[in-house]
Amino acid sequence: MTELLNAVLHAHGGLDRWRRFSHLRASIVSGGELWGIKGLVQDPEPRQMTVALHREWASVQPFGSADQKTDFTRDRIAIENLDGRVVRERTNPRESFAGHDLNTPWDALHRAYFNGYALWTYLTTPFLLALPGFVVSEIEPIEENGEKWAGLQARFPTEIASHSTLQEFYFGEDHLLRRHDYRVDVAGGFAAAQYVYDMVETDGFWLPSKRRAYRCDADGRPNLDQLMVSIDLSEIRFV
Template sequence: MNDLAADVLDSHGGLKCWHRWSTVTATIVSGGELFLAKGLPQDPTPRQMTVSLHEEHASVRPFGADDQRTDFTPDRIAVEKLDGTVVAERRNPRDAFRGHILETPWDPLDRAYFNGYALWTYLTTPFLISMPGFAAEEAEPWQEGTERWRHLRVTFPDGIASHCGTQDFYFGEDGLLRRHDYHVDIAGGFAAAQYVHDFVRVQGISLPTKRRAYLRDVAGRPVHEHLMVSIDLSDVRFFASTSRGRGARS
């Protein structure tokens, strides 16, 4: 592990603390132009997100009805009743996005898949770089106003679902995340620059509670007129027991 990666992990709470926990839950409120473009405008209802920290699995509730939740893994997305009854499911969900452009409509399973992999990525950053198969190298820093942010370029393994295979993370002098760049492959590959704000320290782990993803121009600058995704987090809690992980039963 390179020096920057080690410093970043320590600044966010350290691997020793991270490995105490197996699951995180948070209340989320999301919105943005992406969901309008997909024909699924996001309402402002708070929802509970549950993410497994050491395997790629996530769930959000309610979804579509008060007694329903999603169940996401890279090779399956489902909508279930709270008792586990399957309402709808799709195997190999990434295949359903072949040929999509930004304006291609999504169905609810498409939306659930995006939510699952995106929130798993965000709630495990930056600790995901310590998982098997991930590779992180220090790249050219980014000048943001008067600040110079150090830069980790991260390659994701094939078995992990996320926005794209290579993503860029930028960190301030305190070692905390400032910005996350990627291409949304399942929506025509548009370039995004996601800024993060309002860090909190929860049970030893530091994480941002506000995320704002803008279109990114060819020079790497955010296009502030196009807020593609907004996410606000609150009531973040970590759990040591796996009872809140797989299947997100609660």
């Protein structure tokens, strides 16, 4: 574990504290251009997101209708009734994105899978970087708005579903997360830079309550006129 990663984990609440909890729950509201590009309607109603902290699992409800929720793991995505009865499911869901580009429409299970892995990644950052199989190295800092942000690059293990194998995380002088870069492999591999804002303290942890992901140009610069995904979080709690 690098010196920077140690400092980052401490600043966000500490790995020992993280290990005392099993799940995180939050209310989320999502928006952005990606949903329309994919032929989906994204309403502004809050949803309940739950993720496991030490294994890759996530669920959001309601999904599709008030009596439905999702059940996400790396190898399976399902839409279920609240009593657990399966409405629709897909095994090996990553394979269903083969040949997709940014403009390829998504069905409900594509959307559920994307939601599952993306929110699991976001809500467990930066502590997921200490999980077995992650290879983390320090990279050159970047400068934004007169500040210098230290960087970590993570190589995700094959056992973890996420945007891309390589992802970059940038942190301010306080070692709190400022920006997260990745390539969205399930949508043609377009590059994105996600900025995080409005850190809140919950159960001794510091987490961003706002996330804004922008598409990057060919030189890797974020296009702030193309907001692909927005996420607002509230009522964050650990269990």
